Amino acid sequence: LIGLDCNMGFISFDATVGSNHRAVGHDLPPGQDLAEELLRRVEALGYSIVERVTQHEGYGWSFTVKTDDSQPIWCMLQLSDEWLLITHRHLPLLRKLFGAPALSAGHAKFDSALVGLLASLPFVSNVRWFRTHDDLRHGRTGQP
Amino acid sequence: MHAKVPNGKAALMLNALDPSMGYDFWRQLTFRTFTGSGSVTQHRSRSNGAGRLWTDSSTSSYNAEMKHLMLRHAFKFVDRVVFLVGPQNHRSQRALEKLRAVRVASRSDAGGRESFVYQIIATEYGRRGTGAD
Numbered sequence: 172l173i174g175l176d177c178n179m180g181f182i183s184f185d186a187t188v189g190s191n192h193r194a195v196g197h198d199l200p201p202g203q204d205l206a207e208e209l210l211r212r213v214e215a216l217g218y219s220i221v222e223r224v225t226q227h228e229g230y231g232w233s234f235t236v237k238t239d240d241s242q243p244i245w246c247m248l249q250l251s252d253e254w255l256l257i258t259h260r261h262l263p264l265l266r267k268l269f270g271a272p273a274l275s276a277g278h279a280k281f282d283s284a285l286v287g288l289l290a291s292l293p294f295v296s297n298v299r300w301f302r303t304h305d306d307l308r309h310g311r312t313g314q315p
Numbered sequence: 316m317h318a319k320v321p322n323g324k325a326a327l328m329l330n331a332l333d334p335s336m337g338y339d340f341w342r343q344l345t346f347r348t349f350t351g352s353g354s355v356t357q358h359r360s361r362s363n364g365a366g367r368l369w370t371d372s373s374t375s376s377y378n379a380e381m382k383h384l385m386l387r388h389a390f391k392f393v394d395r396v397v398f399l400v401g402p403q404n405h406r407s408q409r410a411l412e413k414l415r416a417v418r419v420a421s422r423s424d425a426g427g428r429e430s431f432v433y434q435i436i437a438t439e440y441g442r443r444g445t446g447a448d
Contacts (some may be wrong), residue, residue, distance in 0.1 A: 179403075200406075230406040251409045259403070304402065 180274060180282040180315055181301040182256040187294045199226065206232035206248045209256070212288055218281070240277035246285075253297070255307075256289075258282055274302075274315065282315035382414060390437040398433040408433075415440070 188205060206224045213236055214220055221243050222235035231249035238244055238260075245259045260278045274282070282300060289298045300315055301307040389396050398416055400407045408418075408431065416433035423429050 228401070228404070230404055247403060249404075249406050251406045255405050257403050257405075307405070 178260045178274070178278070179303075180258040180278065181304070181307045182258070182282065182285055182289065182298065183253050183301070183307070184256075184289050184298040185296045186254055186292075200230045200232065201250045202232050202248045202254070205254070206234060209246075209248070209285075209288070210234045210236075212292075213285070216284055216288065218284075236281075238275075238277035238281045240275065242275060242277050244278060244281055256285065258285065279315045286315065386414070386435065386440065390440065394437045396435045396437075398435075399430040400433060402429055402431055 186205060203224065203226070210220065210224055218236040218238065220234070221237055222233075224232050224234045227233040227247050227249075231247045233245060233247040235243050235245045242260055245261070247257045247259070249255050249257075258278065258281065260275060286298055286300050289295045299312045301311065302313045305311075306313060386396060398411055399422070400411065402421070411433045414435065416435045418431055419434045420432040421429060422432055
C-alpha cells in the first residue's frame with residue numbers, strides 16, 4: 172500500500188441530514204444534498220470550485236475545489252457506518268511512490284478548514300480526521 | 316454475453332473464457348443480478364483454484380443475503396473468493412468486512428486503476444457461518 176493514500180485525507184462525521192435524500196425511483200447514493208451544502212460552505216470560505224457536485228460511481232458524491240496553492244483537491248462524500256469525506260490530491264505515480272510521504276501544505280490547510288467547517292455545523296457531530304486508510308480502519312484519529 | 320432477464324430476478328450464466336481478460340481462467344461463471352443495483356462476477360482459475368468475485372456497492376437490505384447466496388454457490392466450485400474494491404470505496408469495504416472478508420493486498424490493473432484485494436476462504440467461511448449481522 173506504499174504511497175496509495177499519501178495524498179488523501181479522511182474526515183468522518185455523523186449528520187442528522189443527508190441519509191434520506193434519495194431521489195424516488197432512482198438508485199442514487201445518499202448525500203447529494205449534503206455534498207452540495209458542503210460545497211456551498213467551502214466556496215464561502217474562499218475556495219474556488221473546479222467541478223460541482225457529481226455522482227461518483229454507485230456510492231458517493233464528489234466535487235473538486237482549488238486550494239490556496241492552486242492545486243485541485245477532489246472531495247468525495249459517501250455514507251458507510253458514518254459519513255466519510257475523502258479529500259484527494261492527484262499526484263503522479265512516481266511522486267506517490269518516492270516523494271510525497273506527507274500531505275501538501277495546501278491540502279493539510281484545506282482539510283483543516285473542512286474539519287472546522289463541519290464541526291461548526293449544528294447538524295454535524297463527531298468530526299474526526301484520519302491520515303491513512305489504516306488509521307481510519309483502526310480509529311486512529313489525527314490532525315491535518 | 317449475458318441473457319436478458321426481467322427486473323427483480325437473478326440469473327446464473329456460464330460463459331467461456333474471454334481471452335481478452337488476460338487471466339489464466341479456463342472457465343468463467345457469471346452472475347448478474349437484475350435488481351437495479353449491479354452485478355457480481357466470479358471466475359475459476361485452473362492454476363490455483365481461486366475464485367474472483369466482483370460486486371457493486373449496493374447496500375439494499377437484500378444485497379447481503381444475495382452475496383451470501385452467491386458465495387455459497389461460488390464455494391461449490393472454488394476454494395477462495397477474491398473481491399476487488401476501489402481504495403476510496405469504504406462503503407463496499409465495510410460491507411465486505413461485515414461478510415468477514417479479509418483485506419490481503421492491493422493491486423493495479425493494466426490501466427493503473429488501484430484496488431484493494433479482499434478474500435474469503437471457503438473453509439473459514441464455513442467455519443464462521445455466513446457472518447451476517
